[in-house]
Amino acid sequence: MNLSPDWVVGFVDGEGCFHVSVQSHPEMTAGYQVLPEFVVVQHERDIQVLYALKRFFKGGVVRVNHAERYAFRVRNLEQLERICEFFMNHPLKTKKNVDFRRFRKIILLMKDGKHLNREGLKEIIDLALQMNTTERPALENIKRALEIG
Amino acid sequence: MNLSPDWVVGFVDGEGCFHVSVQSHPEMTAGYQVLPEFVVVQHERDIQVLYALKRFFKGGVVRVNHAERYAFRVRNLEQLERICEFFMNHPLKTKKNVDFRRFRKIILLMKDGKHLNREGLKEIIDLALQMNTTERPALENIKRALEIG
Numbered sequence: 001m002n003l004s005p006d007w008v009v010g011f012v013d014g015e016g017c018f019h020v021s022v023q024s025h026p027e028m029t030a031g032y033q034v035l036p037e038f039v040v041v042q043h044e045r046d047i048q049v050l051y052a053l054k055r056f057f058k059g060g061v062v063r064v065n066h067a068e069r070y071a072f073r074v075r076n077l078e079q080l081e082r083i084c085e086f087f088m089n090h091p092l093k094t095k096k097n098v099d100f101r102r103f104r105k106i107i108l109l110m111k112d113g114k115h116l117n118r119e120g121l122k123e124i125i126d127l128a129l130q131m132n133t134t135e136r137p138a139l140e141n142i143k144r145a146l147e148i149g
Numbered sequence: 150m151n152l153s154p155d156w157v158v159g160f161v162d163g164e165g166c167f168h169v170s171v172q173s174h175p176e177m178t179a180g181y182q183v184l185p186e187f188v189v190v191q192h193e194r195d196i197q198v199l200y201a202l203k204r205f206f207k208g209g210v211v212r213v214n215h216a217e218r219y220a221f222r223v224r225n226l227e228q229l230e231r232i233c234e235f236f237m238n239h240p241l242k243t244k245k246n247v248d249f250r251r252f253r254k255i256i257l258l259m260k261d262g263k264h265l266n267r268e269g270l271k272e273i274i275d276l277a278l279q280m281n282t283t284e285r286p287a288l289e290n291i292k293r294a295l296e297i298g
Binding site for chain 2: 001003009045
């Protein structure tokens with residue numbers, strides 16, 4: 001299955017997700033690890049589309065997500081940089097593009113090593129809190145901890 | 150917002166739905182009315198994408214679906230014929246294409262007026278029952294009623 005750039009943009013506008021989580025990690029300088037990821041989830045009947053995305057983006061893994069659903073997932077920073085480049089050249093048409101722009105800012109900050117100090121980490125968390133629509137109390141807590149500590 | 154054919158295919162692979170319902174309608178010859186529709190639902194934040202689809206397909210309506218969600222919906226048979234032509238020339242890449250092929254068969258049967266007699270209606274219901282993944286007890290009941298009556 002060969003995918004065209006426009007098809008990929010349309011499909012990701014529908015099914016893709018740019019997400020950034022932050023986990024406590026005592027060995028890191030700032031005490032936390034930033035985990036950005038790009039994910040597309042499908043029912044197992046369409047697992048071949050996920051493998052086609054993996055080939056298209058030349059990276060990532062396809063793994064079971066939960067129950068009969070599978071995820072194509074990219075976590076590697078260099079691969080995420082290339083994915084950001086692709087979506088800068090082929091912009092998303094839905095409001096997901098707003099999330100993508102924040103995601104890209106985080107990736108660029110990480111490329112510059114900004115996630116390794118407290119100030120950069122706060123900036124990243126602020127951007128992550130503006131992404132997606134769900135409430136993120138854990139991220140809010142980390143932000144408060146960084147502000148106090 | 151201008152949409153390319155490939156973007157539309159990718160987006161419909163993710164977000165589109167081909168659906169056929171059958172309703173009791175005593176004034177119709179076979180006693181039932183066949184209602185095929187093509188639907189794309191989005192959160193209201195992306196209502197402009199739905200209007201872009203309406204322009205792209207030169208038909209359909211954008212209406213509130215439920216809560217903060219809106220639907221682009223095409224029910225007109227001639228417009229559905231044109232939509233089928235589009236997706237024959239630009240095939241869907243997910244398993245949604247299997248549903249689409251059945252949907253198209255139903256549209257072609259309706260174009261030939263087959264939905265107006267009992268035999269054609271049974272054929273249409275059989276195709277509709279093979280579409281989508283949810284159970285459809287109401288449609289099963291109509292099928293049994295047609296077989297008995």
